[in-house]
Amino acid sequence: MEELSLHVLDIAQNSILAHAARIVIRVEEDPENDRLTIDIEDDGAGMKEEEVRWALDPFSTSRPGKRVGLGLPLFGEAARSAGGGFEVRSRLGRGTTVRAWFVYSHPDRQPLGRMTDTLLALIASRPDVDLRYEHVRPDGEFILDTSDLKRELGDRPITDPEILSALRRALNAALE
């Protein structure tokens, strides 16, 4: 994937498939320590240790009812190629956290890319899942929490095209 935001979208799909009610995505840009960290945390089904190993193995075959694929290995590879690392922590019945870190200035570190497109795709297609996005940069922190947004909207669905459009504009402004 050419952008890290595409990996984020991919990993978040795993969370959705694991029946997560809430997904937290956290991006921390720390150029001073030459580090970029991305966390994707969900409260979905979680995995046993052996399932985590299956999930990380690009050559494992999918089993009925289980979802394994190339997403995690690819993300891990992206992190390693950029001098970083990768960790999946999971507890059965509680959820999973995927953490990837990168050397910020590494020539092979992909750009974050269009995170707005990733967030909009998730919010629009899964209004039943709460999404919290935290983006930390040297100049400050940006937080979007759709559970707060939904509460404020009341009866109006978050998938209302006007709302999504406004959200897109707000995210673009905040994240550019």
Add this chain to the structure above:
Amino acid sequence: MADGERKKLTVKDLEALREKAREATSLREGGARAKVTVHMGTCGIASGARDIMRAVLEEMEAKRPKDVIVTTSGCAGLCSREPMATVEILDKPPVKYVDLTEEKMRRIFDEHVLQGRIVNEYALAVGSETTH
């Protein structure tokens, strides 16, 4: 959960929740006439599914249909034909579209989703589809 309280969520609980969520995104329950499902597996995303989704959302915003649901599904196992999207009109069999571009998706939205005419040249098959 309260301190000290431990609830173990069983697989059965999750299946029940999934069925509930599935009903809510079904055409009848959601009060919708049409459903667009963009395939969002790893292969789809690598091939441009996010742009296809964006095209769908832009069409939704431009045309403002009141009775269309947009959702995603996982990998359909046909990775060489990604990006793909399925259009399901109430009481009609779902139609899977393959090798999509934003342009094709916009045409499919206009002709099939809004006007009910299948765009045969972009379609793979007519069959069943489930969201996860």
